[in-house]
Every structure is written in C-alpha cells, then in structure tokens.
Amino acid sequence: MHISQSSKSADTRWYLGVHCRKCKTPILFGLDRSEGQVQSVAPRKLLLTCGQPECRHQADYSESRVDRFQRTPEPGKRS
Numbered sequence: 001m002h003i004s005q006s007s008k009s010a011d012t013r014w015y016l017g018v019h020c021r022k023c024k025t026p027i028l029f030g031l032d033r034s035e036g037q038v039q040s041v042a043p044r045k046l047l048l049t050c051g052q053p054e055c056r057h058q059a060d061y062s063e064s065r066v067d068r069f070q071r072t073p074e075p076g077k078r079s
C-alpha cells in the first residue's frame with residue numbers, strides 16, 4: 001500500500017490566545033506570524049468571548065498575558 005508523502009502535515013503554526021477567565025479554555029484570536037521570535041503583545045482592546053458553548057464568558061483581556069498555542073490535530077471529539 002502506497003502512502004502519499006506529499007500530503008500536508010498538521011497545522012504547526014502558532015496562534016495567539018488567552019485562557020478563558022472562567023473555564024480556562026484557550027481562546028485563540030490570531031496567528032502568530034513571528035513564529036515565536038517576537039514578544040507577543042496583546043492588542044489595546046481585546047474583548048473576547050469563550051468558544052465553549054457551556055461557558056460563553058465574555059471578558060476584556062486587554063491586560064492579560066498573551067500565550068501561544070499550537071493547534072493539535074484532533075482525532076475526534078474531545079470531551
């Protein structure tokens with residue numbers, strides 16, 4: 001059986017995000033184009049809503065520390 005080597009590998013880019021203040025779920029809001037080489041700075045106004053349906057917590061993350069997240073391929077549904 002031949003397995004194609006040309007298929008695109010997983011998304012290895014880095015994303016900027018913060019942790020939801022309520023449920024601690026990462027909220028990604030942008031792509032980190034610096035590839036981790038530049039200190040990330042949060043936009044002046046950063047109003048984000050949690051993506052978790054059970055949470056939906058909205059908060060101002062302007063003063064929060066911005067973290068980097070790498071998307072991991074999800075093999076299925078994570079509980």
Ligand SMILES: [Zn+2]
Nearest residue numbers: 020023050055
């Ligand atoms: Zn949340």
